[in-house]
Amino acid sequence: MTVTTWKAADVARYVIDNKDLFILDVRNEDAFEDWKIDGHKFEYLNIPYFELLDGVEAILPKIPTDKDVLVVCAKEGSSIMVAEMLSDAGRNVGYLAGGMKLWSTYLEPIKVGDLNGGGELYQFVRLGKGCLSYMAISDGEAAIIDAVRFTEVFTKFAEEKGVEIKHVFDTHLHADHISGGRHIAAATDATYYLPPKDAEEVVFDYTALEDGLTVQLGSSQIEVGALYSPGHTIGSTSFVIDEKYLLTGDILFIDSIGRPDLAGLAEDWVGDLRETLYKRYRELAEDLVVLPAHFMIIEELNEDGTVAKRLGDLFAENHGLNVEDEAVFRKMVTDGLPPQPNAYQEIRQVNMGKITPEDEEQTEMEIGPNRCAVR
Structure with a gap:
């Protein structure tokens, strides 16, 4: 039997197209429990690689023969060996090239919708990390x-579309992933914007992203307007694009709300968070389509793979928007927080420009699930 090499893009299509897949994950149990490849119709078997050194015969009854089987490990080496053993045992299987390390970096661009005058809006879905650009x-x-650090993905996409990158924004100083914003701006001679209240410690030049700032794309009527919306950070800023879309950064998600503690100031910022969610956003049109900077669970993906939902629907369905008692809200936001993102303090330092790790170290810093939301 043959062993097939799967790319991250192949797995992404299985996620987005809701296809069946059986994943044999040969990482240690704690690594698997913390973070895995999520899919709507995926099944899993987690058997650490060291338990299979003497052969795979014991697990063969657990491996289906009527669906695609993918072996996954941290960096691909162990999965290749296990896949070859399964192949020798008469099974058709594949392995994920680059393992979870590469899965963490993959971006899938998906069209969200059309803008006036022939414009378009694209969402770049980082399935392995939950980031949305x-x-x-x-x-x-x-x-x-909110570009992630893989700058060539964005510059090549712009080249393919025949457009010039003129403006690059970060809604806030990110703490769970490394921003590619200022590097894209430097490579394309675009203007890089960052909220000044989040930028007090940065060591590079930027243009202040202030409430009410509006930029226009070309000579068209497409406007990108900034709305100050603190709470996740003190400088967090949302965007309204073409009066159709609300880009909420890490303030509001489809299934949750943003956590205010990644700068160690949860008690100070929880009031700002409530003010944004319960007052500023309530003044906006409910037909705006919410586009967050992250998603937490696979169920937040729509059928086309996008992460998007009407603001009015979130007012009705998102628990974080329906806590009437302010004291209860405060307790929920400050007491019910998940673990901090991996290396978040160091990531903040990178995004301030204070440290510049090698690419390999940046990858290790970002490994793991997204943890920007209140559970």
Whole structure:
């Protein structure tokens, strides 16, 4: 039997297209429990590699023969060996090239919708990390919001679309992943914007992202407007694009709300968070489509793979938007927090420009699930 090499893009299509997949994950149990490849119709078997050194015969009855089987490990080496043993035992299997390390870095661009005058809005879905980045394009120009660190993905996409990147925004100083914003701006001679209240310690030049700032793409009528919305950080800023889409950064998610503690100031910022969610956002049109900077669970993906939902629907369905008692809200936000993101303090230092780790170290810093939300 043959062993098939799967790329991260292949697995992404199985996630987005809701296809069946059986994953044999040969990492240690704690690593698997903390973070795995999520899919709507995925089944899993977690058997640490060291338990299979003497052969795979004992697990063969647990491996289906009527669906695709993918072996996964941290960096691919162990999964290749296990896949070859399964192949020798007469099974058709594949392994994930680059393992979970590469899965963490993959971006899938998906069109969210059309903008006025022939413009388009794209969401870049980082399935292995839960990060969401955006590119609005119109009249030969592009604006990027919350880009992750893989700058070539965005610059190549812009080249393919025949547009020039003119504006690059970060909604806030990120703590769970390394931003590619200022590096994209440097590579394309675009303007890089960052909220000044989040930028007090940065060591690079930037343009202040202030409430009410509006940029226009080309000579079109597509407007990207900034809305100050603190709470996740003190500088957090949302965007309204083309009066259709609300990019909420890490303030509001589809299934939860943003956590206010990643700078160690949960008690100070929880009031800002409630003010944004319960007052500022309530003044906006409910038909705006919410596009967050992260998703937490696979169920937040729509059928086309996008993460998006009407603001009015979230007002009705999102528990974090329906806590009437302020004291209860405060307790929920400050007491019910998940573990801090992996290496979040160091990631903040990178995003301030204070340290510049090698690419391999940046990958290790970002490994693991997204933890920007209140549970």
